[in-house]
Every structure is written in C-alpha cells, then in structure tokens.
Amino acid sequence: MAKPPAPRTTAPAKSETRETLRFLLILALVVFLFRSFVLAPFSIPSESMLPRLLIGDYLFVSKWNYGYSRWSLPWGLPLIPGRVFAATPARGDVVVFRSPDPDSHDVIKRVIGLPGDTVQMRGGQLVLNGKPIPKIRVADFTLKLTPNFDTRHCDPQFQDTLPDGIAICRYRRYRETLPDGKSYFVLDQRDIPEADDTGVYMVPAGNVFLMGDNRDDSADSRFAPPVGMGYIPMDRIEGKALVTFFSTDGSAEWIKPWTWVTATRWNRIGEGF
Template identity: 35%
Template sequence: MDFSLVLVLLTAAMAAIWALDVLWLKPRREASAIASGEAAQEPALVEFSRSFLPIVIVVLLIRSFAYEPFRIPSSSMMPTLRVGDFIFVSKFSYGLRLPVLNTKVLSTGEPERGDVAVFRLPSDPGTNYIKRVVGLPGDVVSMRNKQLWINGEPVPSALLGETVEIECGGFWFDAQVGVETLGDHSHQVFLSEQRDRPSPFLDRPVPPGQYLVMGDNRDCSRDGRIIGYIPESSMVGRAVRIWMNWDAESKRPLWHRIGDPIE
C-alpha cells in the first residue's frame, strides 16, 4: 500500500467535502434553519473533515518533505541495523520530491559515499530497500578478498578479532566483525569466509546519475551486486536515527538502541 497516495487522496477528499459545505451546503443549511427557527446542525462528515483536514495536511507535509518512518525487515544491514529497528529517514537530504509523483522540485543535496540510504527498488518501485552507498557516479568499486576497493584504492578497514554466528536464508554461519571507513563514516561490517561473489556491476565505472549500494552484512545482502545500480530518481532519503526497537526473540524493546544515530 502506498501510504503517500492514501494521504493525498484523504486530503483531497476532506478538502472537497469542506469546500462543498462552505460554498453550497452551509448557506442552504443556515437559510433552512432561519426559516424553521431551529439551530443549524453541521453534518458529522463535514465536522470530521473540517477538524482533521489540518492534521492530515501536516502529516502529509512532514512525511513527504521532512522525515518518514521505516521498519527494518531483514538482517542485510547488520550490525548497523537489525530486524526490529524502526528508523527515521531524512527526506530533504537528497532533494524535495512531490508525494506519489516523486518529481524533484528542489535540490538540497546528493547521496554521499558511506550514507545509509533508503531507495525504491528499480524493478519494483513499490518496494523500499535500505543499504549503504559505496559507489558514486564514476567510481570503480571492487571486492578483493573481502576488502572493498574504490578507484584502485583499498577502503580503510580492520578486523576486530570478534566472531559472531549469523543467520542468512535459513542457514547459520560464522562471520568476523570488521570496521570500515567510507568518507566520514566509520561502521562495522560482518564478513564470512565465503568467496567474494562475482558481479557484473563491480570493476566498472558507476554510470552517471546512479549509485552502487551494499549491505553491511556483506555476505547476506541482496544489494547492488545483484540488483544493479540505483538511479538518483529512486533515492528516498538518508537514514538518520533509530526511534524505536522491538526485538522479536525477547518480545520487548531493546532500550539501548532507541535514539541511536545511524552511522
């Protein structure tokens, strides 16, 4: 369900009801009340529309141009983000776009290397993904023995000497914890002993106006190595903060994650 479309339709319906009442129904209702000597009664639907229209407009504006909430459904961005995290995404980081139409009306910035970005899947625009931007237009991105390379230079990284057991596609495997620095962003990654996956989107320049993205859980992520480059027009916004967490295993919030910035 496209919630933006629902909000736009709801706003239009409420505005139409309110305008119809002001221009036509209310004068007839008041004239009838004067003739009968009784107080004019405002219909419940008109009262509801008039009362809630400002609220719906504010929600639509905030969600379309400021911040939009998302829920993390998979482990592809672990350990940065985990299943059960609810996050805020800054919609104005990559430009203001009209709701539903997604047409950019104001340029306020571009994705930067290292950003955790939400984007619409090019093959299915109704599906949102969240990954880390690793390649900007013109970059040549490579993976060599679990090491990320950009434009012929290795990305600063190091293993922390810690191993964790993670689940991927119904299988469990051990992964080493590493730390990686992309631009101004330092973040942890999970690296297994699996071989680097081949991809037709690596070792070649990222096309103009497009980006290459990867999950921090490098060997358990359906990312740019599979789905290809992400056009700028598909970018939704930059993930900025965890506002809520609900752990499915313990059936309770993980309080220490709430309020954490997303790096």
C-alpha cells in the first residue's frame, strides 16, 4: 500500500514591516551614494553671486570634477582619507565648498586664483599674476524686488522704479575675461577701499582663491576669517555648479497652490555654467 505524501511545509511569510525597512535602507544608501559621488542639489541663500545666481535658485552640483574627500559626503562624514581622484579646478569655475569656519556650511563662489597665482584688486579691477583682467562696462543689471530679494537686500541708492511701476534694484555691471578666455559678469556697487584696493595675495599650494561675482557684497578669499573665507583648501571643494533646475522669487504660499506656478522663474530653469 502506497504511503500518503508527506505534508508540504510552507516557508513563513516574510514580515511586511521588515521588507519595507529593507527597501527604505537600500533606497537611503542609493541616495547617499548618488548625492555623494554624482549629483547633489544646492540652493542659493544670498546675493553674493549676483548677477549669475539669484536668491531662490536651485542648482545641481556635479561631484566628480575635482575628486572626493570627506566633504563630498553629507555632513562631512570622515569616511574618505585625504583627497582621492584629485583634479585642479579651472579659473572661472563656479564651485561649492565647505567653509573653514567653526560654523562650517556650504558656500558657492567663483575660482579666481590657483596655487602659485598672485591676486590683487586695484581700484576695483582684478589683477591676476601682475596683469589687469579686462573689465568692460556693460548695461546695468536690474532685478525685480520680490519677497526673497526685497529692500533689505537693496540699498535705497540702488532702488528704482520702471515706467510700469515695478520696483527694481539697479547695479553697475561689468564683463570680466580671464586669460584663458572664460568670461562672466560682475557687479560693482560702490567704492569700498578694503575690497577694491588690496595687497597682493599669493595662493598657497593645495589652495584656491575664490571670489563672489557681486564684488562689494561677498565675504570671500579677499578677507581672512571671520570676516571672509581666506584661501580655501582644495579638499574642501565639493563640486562644480552644473545647471539650474528650479528658481523661485519667494512669493509662493503652501496653502495657495497656484502661487507655486506664479512664483517660479521659468526662464532660469535649465541655465548651465
């Protein structure tokens, strides 16, 4: 007589909670790696890079251009010794870096001087390795006053009103062209001796000299901490500004979804560097 088949054992059902947690952990790891080594978002909090960058711009920063260090990782986790796959930025690159002050935070500026370069400001003109950098006057830069760029950011002497009644801020704008041909706009609001007439800076090895395009409103390498940033070690550079993926004038309200559209500066989305 044939034996009855043995009862089939079924595997215990996997815990739904455990699977959800596993998925979330894998997702967090993927996001962590992508943000650390490929692309990371960055938002513009100040006017120091006007006219190229406005308060309320959101950028993608590419992380592979200059190599990786602990500052490539979120919160500066000390998981990478020194700097690996190191590369030197080019003059004129716009970079995001971790400030060296005790209250360290992410900052964005333009690379002006490389190791061994001399940098100086004379009468508001940039002098690089003893040669004045061409600074050509162009049309004024005008910016509409909005909730994230209001009269607190624009001195009364620069405030103006267009014929249609729109309140704006108006600055003197110039075009600088570096020796390699890279060109960009800078602003010169007023004559400030400590910013426009400086001594000669000799950029040390392993460091860069960074400046904001809004020359009279930028705490950068022209000033030693705590007033400015001083020279920035290359291992503190996190990446290169790549493209603007969103921009808002600050007028949106969460409870009014239609303002999310009207507050968006659509013409700035997709601007590269």
